[in-house]
Amino acid sequence: MATHSNKPARRILLTGKTGQIGHELLPFLDAFGDVRAPDSTELDLARPDALRTYAMDWRPQLIVNAAAYTAVDRAEEERDRAMAVNGTAPSVLAACAAELGAALVHYSTDYVFDGAKHGFYKESDEPNPMNVYGITKATGDAAIQKAGIPHLIFRTSWVYGLRGHNFLLTLQRLAREQDEVRVVNDQIGSPTWSRLVAQTTANVLDQTLNERQPEDMSGIEKASGIYNLTCTGSTSWYGFAQAILESLPEDERPRLKPIPTSEYPTPAPRPANSVLAVEKLRAQFGILLPDWQGALTFCLNNQTASDPIA
Numbered sequence: 451m452a453t454h455s456n457k458p459a460r461r462i463l464l465t466g467k468t469g470q471i472g473h474e475l476l477p478f479l480d481a482f483g484d485v486r487a488p489d490s491t492e493l494d495l496a497r498p499d500a501l502r503t504y505a506m507d508w509r510p511q512l513i514v515n516a517a518a519y520t521a522v523d524r525a526e527e528e529r530d531r532a533m534a535v536n537g538t539a540p541s542v543l544a545a546c547a548a549e550l551g552a553a554l555v556h557y558s559t560d561y562v563f564d565g566a567k568h569g570f571y572k573e574s575d576e577p578n579p580m581n582v583y584g585i586t587k588a589t590g591d592a593a594i595q596k597a598g599i600p601h602l603i604f605r606t607s608w609v610y611g612l613r614g615h616n617f618l619l620t621l622q623r624l625a626r627e628q629d630e631v632r633v634v635n636d637q638i639g640s641p642t643w644s645r646l647v648a649q650t651t652a653n654v655l656d657q658t659l660n661e662r663q664p665e666d667m668s669g670i671e672k673a674s675g676i677y678n679l680t681c682t683g684s685t686s687w688y689g690f691a692q693a694i695l696e697s698l699p700e701d702e703r704p705r706l707k708p709i710p711t712s713e714y715p716t717p718a719p720r721p722a723n724s725v726l727a728v729e730k731l732r733a734q735f736g737i738l739l740p741d742w743q744g745a746l747t748f749c750l751n752n753q754t755a756s757d758p759i760a
């Protein structure tokens with residue numbers, strides 16, 4: 451039986467499909483066209499030539515780069531690899547987009563900031579990263595911004611979900627392994643559920659892409675720039691841990707102890723305050739994400755006994 455698809459004839463390249471955000475993006479992007487989503491074994495973003503060849507062969511009209519080197523502490527010793535994936539690969543993708551007339555969707559991080567600001571960071575605030583991960587991410591952002599291509603850079607923070615490496619799954623594991631968990635209470639940010647990042651990306655694409663003309667990227671061209679994209683409200687990692695542990699049955703909760711950063715030394719320093727202002731996303735696209743507690747509850751309601759354990 452012949453089936454008819456309403457799918458637009460738009461070619462899309464998605465990187466990072468096994469990651470927290472990429473995994474959530476895949477079903478949404480499917481509605482916007484034909485998605486090719488190579489994993490890291492099929493396409494290593496640390497190899498610029500292979501990346502270029504792959505992109506120029508598929509000739510996407512839309513590139514969504516959800517891949518990144520996200521191991522914040524390991525990046526301190528693996529600077530070259532982190533820079534290849536987070537700094538160079540986005541510039542290669544931007545150059546391909548320029549040649550193809552394609553648009554590029556990319557993700558940035560609160561860790562591009564030094565955390566010294568009192569109050570919310572805006573999209574117009576200058577990055578001043580304090581660790582290698584942040585330096586490499588700021589490099590990628592800058593390369594895309596100066597490429598002169600239609601682009602959307604969604605800057606998010608403290609991303610968690612039910613798969614991959616994230617603070618939610620780490621805390622759930624520590625709760626099973628330890629009687630006491632110590633967590634820093636002097637780094638403030640906004641925990642953000644990966645699915646909301648994907649859903650918001652799709653919402654913005656829906657508002658900017660041309661339904662009838664797959665190659666028309668003028669909507670993204672007009673809207674080009676950085677958009678902060680986080681849940682609203684803020685907390686410390688300790689506050690986030692508290693909310694995570696409260697969702698466990700009482701007899702499965704470890705003791706939770708607030709500590710200063712000085713008592714939890716890590717190879718990479720992290721910003722003390724990285725709360726992002728989300729007014730621009732609301733003003734431009736009418737999108738406001740839920741507060742972080744509400745989003746966490748939604749996410750945990752999706753968790754069943756069959757979910758992978760961190």
Ligand SMILES: NC(=O)C1=CN([C@@H]2O[C@H](COP(=O)(O)OP(=O)(O)OC[C@H]3O[C@@H](n4cnc5c(N)ncnc54)[C@H](OP(=O)(O)O)[C@@H]3O)[C@@H](O)[C@H]2O)C=CC1
Nearest residue numbers: 466468469470471490494495496517518520557559606609
């Ligand atoms: N996690 C967070 O808290 C935050 C993330 N972000 C940004 O959001 C984006 C998505 O992050 P998130 O989903 O958490 O990332 P994850 O760490 O969950 O996933 C990263 C993805 O990138 C892929 N990848 C890594 N290295 C390579 C490579 N050399 N070649 C090809 N693919 C590679 C991984 O594949 P594989 O597993 O096979 O290596 C994986 O699919 C990134 O830009 C990140 O900087 C921004 C703020 C917060």
Ligand SMILES: Cc1cn([C@H]2C[C@H](O)[C@@H](COP(=O)(O)OP(=O)(O)O[C@H]3O[C@@H](C)C(=O)[C@@H](O)[C@H]3O)O2)c(=O)[nH]c1=O
Nearest residue numbers: 520522559560607608609617620632633634687714720
């Ligand atoms: C697991 C754990 C962490 N911590 C501290 C260490 C650190 O200062 C802070 C956060 O620790 P993590 O290593 O889990 O999170 P981290 O890797 O720093 O998370 C970051 O990832 C990158 C990719 C981003 O872009 C950021 O937005 C942010 O989400 O909490 C504790 O105090 N106690 C603990 O038990």
Ligand SMILES: [Mg+2]
Nearest residue numbers: 520521522523
């Ligand atoms: Mg980490």
